[in-house]
Amino acid sequence: MTCKEFLAQLTDYMDGKLAAEVAAEVTTHMGKCGHCEVVFNTTRKTIEVYKNNEVYELPSPLRDRLCAAIMAKCGTKKSGC
């Protein structure tokens, strides 16, 4: 497996969507290629860091205001129209 082929399989490999034999090839390639191993590790960390940290927080006062506005608007409408 070349580095280019490794990249082409990277997303499916990370998502556990590869057939066992292809996944094994990817693992073997990473064992031999330090660069691709780093790409895999840091890509996984990229996903984790975005998943685990709230990038856009909704502050409480704004949250309350939006909720009140939504409920007020819904109150004037009938559901299921």
Place this chain on the structure above:
Amino acid sequence: MATIQSTGAEELHPDVALVARVRKGDMQAFEQLVKQYDRQVFRIAQHITQNREDAEDIVQDAFLKAYEKIDQFQGNSKFSTWLIRIAVNESLMRLRKRKTARTVSMDEDVQTDEGFIPRDFADWSPNPEQLYGQSELAEILRKTIQGLPEGFRSVFVLRDVENLSTEETAEMLGLSVPAVKSRLLRARLQLRERLSRHFKELKEAPEK
């Protein structure tokens, strides 16, 4: 913990009961759904539009629409997925409205190979969370994802941040499954490349 044996009936998501109450006119049940998902809707809207005012409007419009159309919710998907679909639609509509003046389409800006070939091969160690305070890290993550083309950003957010499936993401964004996969790979690699600059720098000159 005792194992609950299936009695043949499928276990219902708690949202299903809330939706049923909303249909009967129970506003408290709807408020509960709002409070459960407002942060998620805001996050998605802000990620896609990159505009704070738009995101605030989208939160209101998405919930209002969900309320009006609650009878159309079939229950064959999760309520959250149904709501996210509405929020994504609203977000894309706002984006298009703002973009008509600029004439850049969602497809044009992804015809680039930038960031597709990895260049940075330094590992991140220790993890970013150990190197940065929460708000500092959030700022880096915000700035980094802002620089991503919209067509990549939306795919990354729905797939990797909100954990939707490739198929759901494709359907919501009006893309094919292969297109979602290709954009996801590019989004992940571009973000990785850009974050590497930050996380490596600090590793070389640790301050605290």
